[in-house]
């Protein structure tokens with residue numbers, strides 16, 4: 337799998353959210369790069385990714401709460417699901433029980449999750465934000 341490329345269709349046109357999403361994609365890229373001989377960096381990068389995801393989800397959920405966004409409960413659940421997955425993954429990686437092939441597969445899964453989530457769940461709240469602006 338090649339490194340992650342950001343494409344313009346992933347931008348929501350909401351600068352704070354877009355910056356958060358790009359930061360998460362950037363950390364995923366850093367994680368992939370670390371698998372190429374710098375595995376010692378992998379766990380700290382995953383920790384940064386968890387921190388960035390938590391900060392972003394908090395910001396996004398606060399915004400959706402303010403907008404009385406009807407899909408917020410489901411959206412929040414999706415966020416929680418991702419944090420749990422990365423945590424689980426990080427713990428397995430930290431304990432050294434993760435073969436490299438699995439790491440690549442999981443990085444691919446994370447990339448797909450992030451992009452699908454932005455293009456579907458996140459894009460769906462955009463009109464609500466725009467109405468408020």
Ligand SMILES: [Fe+2]
Pocket residue numbers: 396411415453457458
């Ligand atoms: Fe989201």
Ligand SMILES: [Fe+2]
Pocket residue numbers: 353357392396454458
């Ligand atoms: Fe988001």
